[in-house]
Amino acid sequence: MQVKFCGFTQLSDVQTAVQLGVDAVGLVFYPPSPRAVTPKQAQALSAAVPAFVSVVALVVNMTHDELLALANHVPFDVIQFHGDETPEQCQQLASAVNKRWIKALRIDAEQDTAASVRARIDSFAAMGASSILLDAYHPQKYGGTGARFDWRLIPQDSALPIVLAGGLAADNVAGTLDLPIYGVDVSGGIESAKGKKDAAKMRAFMKAVKRDRWQNETVTDGL
């Protein structure tokens, strides 16, 4: 299970997350968010991320020129489109900056079914997405709401690896370990205040996700 922590604004929090073994660090480039960072802040934060840990740039309805400017100033690895971007727009924007990308789909229990979610995933897979992120729908906000959606809407046979987000925290993430997902993404559930991560919550989250992975494995033949 891959773990992405998102919404960093402080260097010490990034350093703590890296020490805890996080797989990806998310930076929010969406000015209305309380977790938004400037390119200059992001340069300093990404400099604390070593090789083999990904820096993910979360953007919401960013224009081509804005994304180009961002890519020229901040060394990130993956784009997370978290707005209303179509599959074609994602493909065009990401290829303009030569980056891999994931798309966040906001799941509305009143509108979506597992089949409709699967169809939406297919449309982004066809345009070259690396993964899909599933988050809870909110009528006024694009994300970072702390809300969960009905996990029964996660399709079993997705065309893309699924990253689950929305209202995760140390006390509920163990419940995701049997779901058909590739990774989890959390922001509010590891914070003491918006944009300020809590070291104890980050640690508890990592323990809850990673500790089960090998515990039932028997080491044989030196492998």
Ligand SMILES: O=C(O)c1ccccc1N[C@@H]1O[C@H](COP(=O)(O)O)[C@@H](O)[C@H]1O
């Ligand atoms: O964090 C934000 O402020 C944000 C703003 C706009 C779009 C997405 C945002 N965050 C992402 O939302 C999900 C769920 O967050 P949470 O764990 O429920 O707080 C996650 O991918 C965040 O990175």
